[in-house]
Each structure stands twice: as structure tokens, then as C-alpha cells.
Amino acid sequence: MSILFGITQNTVYASLDKSRSTLKISDWKVADKKPLTFLHASFSDYLKDSKRSGDFYVGSEEDIKEEVWFRLFEIWNKCCGDDIATSSVELAWHQYCSELTDQSSSRAIEKFHTNLFRDTIHGLIKAIHDISLNSKGSPAYTSLRKLDMRKFYYLMNAADVGLAHFVIRLLDIPLEPRRIGFIREVQLKDLEFGHLDWKEMSTTHSHYGKKSKISLKTWTTHGPRSSAELTAFVSDLKSLQEDSPELEVRIIGGVPKERVAVFERPLKEGAKDWNNFMYYIIPYPE
Structure with a gap:
């Protein structure tokens, strides 16, 4: 208190x-x-x-x-x-x-x-x-x-918060005029990734599945921990842009320079259940 x-x-x-x-x-x-x-x-x-x-x-x-x-x-x-x-x-x-x-x-x-x-x-x-x-x-x-959504996203790992849980909640917020300035929708093809710095990034994407043939299903998370890993991650994002340019993306945050971008992509055709998606969150200052 x-x-x-x-x-x-x-x-x-x-x-x-x-x-x-x-x-x-x-x-x-x-x-x-x-x-x-x-x-x-x-x-x-x-x-x-x-x-x-x-x-x-x-x-x-x-x-x-x-x-x-x-x-x-x-x-x-x-x-x-x-x-x-x-x-x-x-x-x-x-x-x-x-x-x-x-x-x-x-x-x-x-x-x-x-x-x-x-x-x-x-x-x-x-x-x-x-x-x-x-x-x-x-x-x-x-x-x-x-x-500051960027700092909040980064610190979620310290609290052992599931990335997917956070992204799902953000995507659940309806787009309405009264939320202009805090949340808006764009398409994946509109995003640029030249600003990303792996030192300022935490976990960036997560999906539900097995880590190995003998392990039980669990959340698997990924995030760049070096310049080389960031380069590979950005390359994957650009490939995804080419394959799914119209994928819906939410830009979240009331402070332009501290915003994040969140989206989900299906892991198989016709996916509907939450465990059949890959969830993403990346810093996206504007």
C-alpha cells in the first residue's frame, strides 16, 4: 500500500x-x-x-x-x-x-x-x-x-512473461477511432527494419511446439543475441514480407519513439487455434 x-x-x-x-x-x-x-x-x-x-x-x-x-x-x-x-x-x-x-x-x-x-x-x-x-x-x-512500450516489452523477460500471451492481448484490442495515437494497423509490407539493434531487443518471436522429438510441447522463444543473429532475423522478416505482404500488424504505444510492432502468422494453412501461430513483437520507434 x-x-x-x-x-x-x-x-x-x-x-x-x-x-x-x-x-x-x-x-x-x-x-x-x-x-x-x-x-x-x-x-x-x-x-x-x-x-x-x-x-x-x-x-x-x-x-x-x-x-x-x-x-x-x-x-x-x-x-x-x-x-x-x-x-x-x-x-x-x-x-x-x-x-x-x-x-x-x-x-x-x-x-x-x-x-x-x-x-x-x-x-x-x-x-x-x-x-x-x-x-x-x-x-x-x-x-x-x-x-514506454519498448522498455516494457524488453523487461517482460525479467518477469518470465510469455511473449505470446502479451501479443494475443494486444491483438485483441479492437481498432476504433478513439484509440488513434495509441494503436493502429498497418501491413507487414509497410514495416522497415533498419533501426533494429540486438542490444535493445529481448525475445522477438515465440511459438508452441516441441523443442525436440522427445520433449513435451512448450513455448519456444527466440531473440537475436548478436549482430549475426539479428541479420538472420531481419532476413527472415524480409522473406516473410515477400510471402505475406498483407499480414496485419499492430503498432502499439502512445509515445512515438517508444512503440512496438506486434503480429502473428499462421504456421499452417487454415490455422485458427492459438497454438498454430508464431507470435512476434519488435521495437518500432517512429
Whole structure:
């Protein structure tokens, strides 16, 4: 809670201490495992009823969810500023969290902040999808449009996020006029690849299948890890352009220089199931 709202741990507990008759408050050492809970359901109902609670009204569950998303995007964007290198984003996250922790640093606290970093990436993937669908004009949507999609894509690997899962969610966002400036559709033949730098790239494509004859099916991911591998990857993309020039591609991101391109290609004719596609995501600054 202190990390989410940018206030120190001691301030949070000092505020909550006045509500022990209505709230079950866990010790800070286990607060990440034992959530804050209401001792009386009627108190929760009271806070969600604007007529009864007045200034203490917290809004509907959807309002609360959107506020949480807004705060997460604000924190994430702060840790991904223009002056912060991609390789330093997680360090910036730890520094932000540490400033709000009143306890001395320890391995347990560092581990908690690391896990929270990864959980936040997972949560933001869902938030990107849901906010794009439902929250036009909201503070959360405004923060989403500021998101550095290139850095976010790069850091997904740190959170062990499946590339295909992310791409599928992005492709699920309908193209509508109200999303102009954040998402648009082009064709594969329109893309250029001269800007790509393997040092700034993470996993670029993924498909579901066997790694070998004896292995079980799983997600296989690929990404260039040298200039030679990047050259081979670009060559494959150009061949794909020639074979499927009209393949649909989404350009995602509200910040032009931090956009990414995502698309899927069928691995066999007439493919419909998700496991019969190869999924791609590449940096695409404009």
C-alpha cells in the first residue's frame, strides 16, 4: 500500500492504527502474504455507498481497480523515465520502493521488491488490455499512453512473461477511432527494419511446439543475441514480407519513439487455434 500510494510504511500503519476495530491489520513482516481485511462486512458496504459514507466514499470496485492501475502506471513511468536506461529500470524500482520502506534493507525486503516488480509487469499486461477497451479519457488511460512500450516489452523477460500471451492481448484490442495515437494497423509490407539493434531487443518471436522429438510441447522463444543473429532475423522478416505482404500488424504505444510492432502468422494453412501461430513483437520507434 505504501508503494502504491507513495507514502512511507510508518505513515500507512499510523493511519490504519485508528481503524483496528473495523480492520484486521497484519504486521508489516507478513503484510505481503496476509492482506488487509474487514472485520465487519457492513463497513465495506458503508464505504461503497456514497449516500452513507459521504467524504469517505471509495467508489465502486471498478473505480478502485482503475485507481490502482493509474497508480501502477504512474510508478512504472517514473521508473522508466527518459533518463533511465532499460537496464536500470529494475534498479530504479528498487530505489523507489526502498525510499518508502522504514525498515533497514534485508534480503527478505529485496526479494519482496523483486517479486513485486515481476507481479507488477504481469498486472500491467492485463491493465493495458482492459484500460484500452474500457477507459477512454480516464487518468489511467492517459498514463497508459505515456507508457514506454519498448522498455516494457524488453523487461517482460525479467518477469518470465510469455511473449505470446502479451501479443494475443494486444491483438485483441479492437481498432476504433478513439484509440488513434495509441494503436493502429498497418501491413507487414509497410514495416522497415533498419533501426533494429540486438542490444535493445529481448525475445522477438515465440511459438508452441516441441523443442525436440522427445520433449513435451512448450513455448519456444527466440531473440537475436548478436549482430549475426539479428541479420538472420531481419532476413527472415524480409522473406516473410515477400510471402505475406498483407499480414496485419499492430503498432502499439502512445509515445512515438517508444512503440512496438506486434503480429502473428499462421504456421499452417487454415490455422485458427492459438497454438498454430508464431507470435512476434519488435521495437518500432517512429
